Amino acid sequence: MTRPALAQMLATLREPAGVSERSPADWDLLVRVARVASLEGRLQALIEDAGALPDVPPAPRRHLHAARVLADRQHVMVRWEVARIHEALAPEQIPVMLLKGAAYVMAGLPCARGRQFSDVDIMVPKAQIQQAEQHLFVQGWVCEGYDAYDQRYYRQWMHELPPLTHMRRKSVLDVHHTILPPTARLHPDPALLWQAALPLEGYPGVYIPAPVDMVLHSATHLFHDGELENGLRDLADLDALLRHFANEDPAFWERLTARAFEMDLARPLFYALRYGHEFLQTPVPDSVIRALAPARPALPLLALMDALFRRGLKPHHWSCDGGLSGVARWLLYVRSHYLRMPLHLLVPHLLRKAIKEHRKGKRERPDA
Amino acid sequence: MSVFEEPLELISLSVAHVRAWGESVVVYDQRCGETHVLQPPLTELFQALQEGPMTPTALFEYLEQRYEAAEGELEDAMHAGLTQLRQHYLIQVAPESRSA
Amino acid sequence: MTGQETLKAGLRGAGLPIQVGPFVVRLRSRLDRIERSVALFYDRQLLPADGTPFADFHITLARSSGLHAVWRPQARFFLDGRSPFRPLPLAHAYPLFEWGLNWCIAQHAHDFLMIHAAVLERDGQALVMPGEPGAGKSTLTAALALSGWRLLSDEFALLSLETGRLVALPRPVSLKNAAIDLIRERYPQAIIGPSSYDTSKGTVAHLKPPDPSIERMDEQARPAWLVFPRFAVGGRDHLEPLAPAEALQRLVGSSFNYSVVGAAGFEAAADLIEQSACLNLEYADLDATLGLLNGLPEGGA
Numbered sequence: 001m002t003r004p005a006l007a008q009m010l011a012t013l014r015e016p017a018g019v020s021e022r023s024p025a026d027w028d029l030l031v032r033v034a035r036v037a038s039l040e041g042r043l044q045a046l047i048e049d050a051g052a053l054p055d056v057p058p059a060p061r062r063h064l065h066a067a068r069v070l071a072d073r074q075h076v077m078v079r080w081e082v083a084r085i086h087e088a089l090a091p092e093q094i095p096v097m098l099l100k101g102a103a104y105v106m107a108g109l110p111c112a113r114g115r116q117f118s119d120v121d122i123m124v125p126k127a128q129i130q131q132a133e134q135h136l137f138v139q140g141w142v143c144e145g146y147d148a149y150d151q152r153y154y155r156q157w158m159h160e161l162p163p164l165t166h167m168r169r170k171s172v173l174d175v176h177h178t179i180l181p182p183t184a185r186l187h188p189d190p191a192l193l194w195q196a197a198l199p200l201e202g203y204p205g206v207y208i209p210a211p212v213d214m215v216l217h218s219a220t221h222l223f224h225d226g227e228l229e230n231g232l233r234d235l236a237d238l239d240a241l242l243r244h245f246a247n248e249d250p251a252f253w254e255r256l257t258a259r260a261f262e263m264d265l266a267r268p269l270f271y272a273l274r275y276g277h278e279f280l281q282t283p284v285p286d287s288v289i290r291a292l293a294p295a296r297p298a299l300p301l302l303a304l305m306d307a308l309f310r311r312g313l314k315p316h317h318w319s320c321d322g323g324l325s326g327v328a329r330w331l332l333y334v335r336s337h338y339l340r341m342p343l344h345l346l347v348p349h350l351l352r353k354a355i356k357e358h359r360k361g362k363r364e365r366p367d368a
Numbered sequence: 369m370s371v372f373e374e375p376l377e378l379i380s381l382s383v384a385h386v387r388a389w390g391e392s393v394v395v396y397d398q399r400c401g402e403t404h405v406l407q408p409p410l411t412e413l414f415q416a417l418q419e420g421p422m423t424p425t426a427l428f429e430y431l432e433q434r435y436e437a438a439e440g441e442l443e444d445a446m447h448a449g450l451t452q453l454r455q456h457y458l459i460q461v462a463p464e465s466r467s468a
Numbered sequence: 469m470t471g472q473e474t475l476k477a478g479l480r481g482a483g484l485p486i487q488v489g490p491f492v493v494r495l496r497s498r499l500d501r502i503e504r505s506v507a508l509f510y511d512r513q514l515l516p517a518d519g520t521p522f523a524d525f526h527i528t529l530a531r532s533s534g535l536h537a538v539w540r541p542q543a544r545f546f547l548d549g550r551s552p553f554r555p556l557p558l559a560h561a562y563p564l565f566e567w568g569l570n571w572c573i574a575q576h577a578h579d580f581l582m583i584h585a586a587v588l589e590r591d592g593q594a595l596v597m598p599g600e601p602g603a604g605k606s607t608l609t610a611a612l613a614l615s616g617w618r619l620l621s622d623e624f625a626l627l628s629l630e631t632g633r634l635v636a637l638p639r640p641v642s643l644k645n646a647a648i649d650l651i652r653e654r655y656p657q658a659i660i661g662p663s664s665y666d667t668s669k670g671t672v673a674h675l676k677p678p679d680p681s682i683e684r685m686d687e688q689a690r691p692a693w694l695v696f697p698r699f700a701v702g703g704r705d706h707l708e709p710l711a712p713a714e715a716l717q718r719l720v721g722s723s724f725n726y727s728v729v730g731a732a733g734f735e736a737a738a739d740l741i742e743q744s745a746c747l748n749l750e751y752a753d754l755d756a757t758l759g760l761l762n763g764l765p766e767g768g769a
Contacts, residue, residue, distance in 0.1 A: 024521035024522040028522045036550070059522045065579060066576055067578075069728065076730065
């Protein structure tokens with residue numbers, strides 16, 4: 001069953017020019033769903049680009065505007081952080097690849113407009129990661145607030161240093177050396193990413209992933225690695241990336257599927273295109289669907305994944321929740337960990353996390 | 369020529385982001401969101417550089433005309449001030465000299 | 469239905485819309501204390517439930533569920549189904565609503581530079597008083613609001629990034645400890661709600677904003693005086709000029725969202741400084757200090 005809140009959200013993402021049809025009561029729900037989905041700023045940008053902002057009544061427009069202010073500020077800060085990272089690592093000849101939001105912003109991609117995000121993610125070659133940590137430390141990035149267990153978890157089993165926080169600016173930096181942890185079941189080769197990476201103009205030594213790799217990384221992060229807190233937001237990123245790159249390069253789709261198999265990431269791409277099309281009508285050529293057939297899961301598994309992702313990708317708002325949403329989210333959470341580490345490591349880890357975790361505020365339908 | 373002889377310039381700042389209030393100059397740097405409150409003698413350096421790029425030698429001559437201080441003292445103060453402005457990312461080496 | 473019944477039905481049903489300055493809050497609660505406090509403090513700000521389709525914040529105050537709650541009843545704050553902070557004892561449900569609403573506004577209203585400050589107005593000119601807790605700001609604010617100044621806000625200044633003027637957010641003024649009786653005695657016309665004991669701030673009671681504060685809620689005010697009060701027992705009541713650069717640093721230090729609004733926030737804050745007389749206030753005696761503030765020369769800087 002499609003619930004009105006979700007349907008409205010998707011319709012607005014797909015056709016921002018159609019906002020004139022929304023009533024104030026529609027907006028009352030839409031703003032709230034967008035808020036929990038971290039899509040308020042993105043909606044503002046889409047509606048603005050469609051020239052339809054005047055069609056939004058002032059009260060909801062103000063909320064969209066405020067989120068846009070926040071997103072724009074975050075982008076300015078990302079540019080500053082990238083310049084500071086460049087300053088710290090370029091003299092040491094440590095190449096830096098920007099990932100996710102930082103790459104979208106610095107590459108000026110349309111999907112960055114209004115996109116809200118918090119951390120900066122970078123990748124450096126594995127052999128230089130410790131050296132990078134030292135030079136970042138000298139410039140004020142420190143690892144704070146992690147106990148010995150967490151530190152070991154990150155360094156040993158995850159693909160990154162523990163998150164670094166800048167002492168003065170309080171910005172958070174995630175330093176990776178691969179896009180999936182070494183313990184994961186999929187093994188994309190970082191060397192391939194480096195070979196195809198594009199230099200970022202004005203920042204010698206700083207790179208952004210090739211378009212195909214940006215899409216594959218985003219898909220992998222969403223369907224293999226993440227906990228789907230912002231699932232719809234990430235799917236909207238993918239949709240925007242795919243539309244943009246396909247428009248720029250006629251050979252893009254062909255390159256993308258070839259690269260997916262080469263990188264061992266065809267399965268996450270399959271999911272990205274399947275649900276992107278389903279939720280946002282991402283235009284996927286038939287030839288791509290055929291080419292990805294070997295990556296399609298067998299039917300019983302696909303039916304299960306459909307059941308999970310169709311629930312998990314919805315905004316985590318009570319108006320979009322169905323009876324099994326909570327269960328689906330929990331299963332996806334366990335799955336993301338299962339895909340990241342072997343079972344004999346996973347079980348103790350989840351137990352420990354469950355014990356340590358402060359009880360989070362439960363999301364309930366607000367019946368007084 | 370030493371690195372100290374490259375002309376220095378202020379970063380580009382909107383008029384609305386520089387407020388001279390009494391002895392202080394308040395500067396907002398929108399690239400990083402920081403608000404700097406400059407006090408003398410930093411304000412002297414800042415205001416001199418507002419006229420345009422200057423080499424430290426030219427800057428020193430400019431200051432010398434305005435202040436009666438022992439030469440070594442003034443030079444030390446100037447270099448300390450320039451270091452601070454640099455640490456705040458408010459000045460940079462002027463681009464023409466970088467490409468030269 | 470009587471007003472009281474409408475209020476109750478709204479709170480227990482689809483939510484009671486309340487106009488709080490530039491925001492519409494849709495509030496739901498089955499708690500008696502919330503109902504009583506809303507009836508007392510917000511009766512002039514209720515909006516028609518049917519004619520108010522859009523609300524800025526959907527807030528619910530509910531009793532905590534669970535075994536623990538049987539022995540120690542607690543109130544929980546929800547913004548649109550999410551509970552961003554810990555529950556408080558049920559007796560503090562109303563202060564929790566006020567505090568939680570501040571949090572909602574601070575998180576979302578980035579069309580303003582939001583400052584932890586009291587704002588009062590006289591002849592269209594605004595007095596902005598940022599102050600640390602314990603600076604005696606609320607007592608002073610209440611006394612000014614009850615003696616001819618219009619209250620725009622007690623502890624939440626909204627400086628419009630569009631107009632550079634102060635926008636009213638009239639809310640009950642929270643009075644602490646000795647200030648409660650002091651205000652009650654000096655101003656018999658003051659309407660003060662029941663006290664909540666043993667909150668993190670001691671005993672708290674709220675003063676209902678005087679009528680002009682609500683009636684003229686839509687009128688913005690031009691900044692004219694920026695005063696930093698400091699309560700000093702046995703001190704000498706006096707105002708002294710404060711360097712604008714320091715005033716700016718302290719003003720933005722009291723802001724909730726200076727780092728979010730970026731250049732627009734700096735420009736608004738710096739313009740406010742340039743339009744205002746910036747002053748430090750040392751305050752010991754209420755009468756003496758009211759005299760000082762009432763005697764502020766017109767026109768600011």
